[in-house]
Amino acid sequence: MKTLLLITLALGLSANAARLQAANAPSQSMVERATLAKSEAEKRILAVLDDMDKNQRAGSMSVPVLDGRLLRLLTESTGAKTVVEIGTSIGYSGIWFCLALEKTGGHLTTFDIDEGRAAKARVNFKRAGVEHRVTLIMGDAHKEVTKLKGPIDILFFDADKEGYLDYLTKLLPLVRPGGLIIAHNMNTRQADPRFVEAITTNPDLETLFLNKELGGVGVSLKKR
Ligand SMILES: C[S@@+](CC[C@H](N)C(=O)[O-])C[C@H]1O[C@@H](n2cnc3c(N)ncnc32)[C@H](O)[C@@H]1O
Numbered sequence: 001m002k003t004l005l006l007i008t009l010a011l012g013l014s015a016n017a018a019r020l021q022a023a024n025a026p027s028q029s030m031v032e033r034a035t036l037a038k039s040e041a042e043k044r045i046l047a048v049l050d051d052m053d054k055n056q057r058a059g060s061m062s063v064p065v066l067d068g069r070l071l072r073l074l075t076e077s078t079g080a081k082t083v084v085e086i087g088t089s090i091g092y093s094g095i096w097f098c099l100a101l102e103k104t105g106g107h108l109t110t111f112d113i114d115e116g117r118a119a120k121a122r123v124n125f126k127r128a129g130v131e132h133r134v135t136l137i138m139g140d141a142h143k144e145v146t147k148l149k150g151p152i153d154i155l156f157f158d159a160d161k162e163g164y165l166d167y168l169t170k171l172l173p174l175v176r177p178g179g180l181i182i183a184h185n186m187n188t189r190q191a192d193p194r195f196v197e198a199i200t201t202n203p204d205l206e207t208l209f210l211n212k213e214l215g216g217v218g219v220s221l222k223k224r
Pocket residue numbers: 060061062063086087088089090091092093094111112113114117139140141142158159160163
């Protein structure tokens with residue numbers, strides 16, 4: 001009888017603890033809270049990004065908001081000054097980079113082959129007030145990147161997926177030791193297996209795949 005009472009008491013206590021834990025657990029809306037502006041300058045850039053997300057996303061193939069936030073976080077936290085992006089589109093990911101580059105005093109060189117999307121990017125860079133941080137190079141990036149000089153702190157691939165391996169071969173030597181190679185759309189449906197093989201079997205690189213539920217971002221550190 002005494003044992004039964006103790007078991008009932010213990011069960012009651014653990015049920016209460018579970019209820020308390022559930023009540024204290026962060027809600028989905030808490031963990032998905034949007035970026036909060038720390039300054040007027042950040043507020044202006046975030047407002048443009050928010051407008052682009054809501055009104056210009058169709059046909060732009062822009063990265064999801066959380067991937068944009070990841071790009072900013074990686075750029076600002078590593079103090080990156082030289083960022084190279086393959087695939088500008090309308091400038092959405094580029095402006096996330098610029099949010100960080102405003103703090104690091106750095107510069108973005110971004111490539112696109114489509115004049116229509118690039119024209120929109122130029123307008124968006126101006127609206128966000130970051131045009132002085134960006135050089136937009138028009139043309140086939142496979143050719144144009146051969147004119148680049150290093151060192152590159154962050155290299156971001158978000159263009160023709162079957163071209164990532166060629167971009168990597170051409171640009172990895174320019175990435176500084178300690179720099180990052182970030183690749184978008186790293187999922188089994190879209191990623192080129194030859195590229196995935198290259199970034200996961202090179203002992204010079206340490207690669208992780210993040211934000212997998214959104215389509216996947218490969219982040220490779222070029223070891224020192
Ligand atoms: C997925 S979109 C880029 C989205 C952009 N990074 C963003 O998140 O806002 C891919 C872009 O790559 C460009 N592109 C595709 N092949 C290219 C090439 N060979 N050279 C330069 N740009 C290319 C396309 O025109 C397109 O605008």
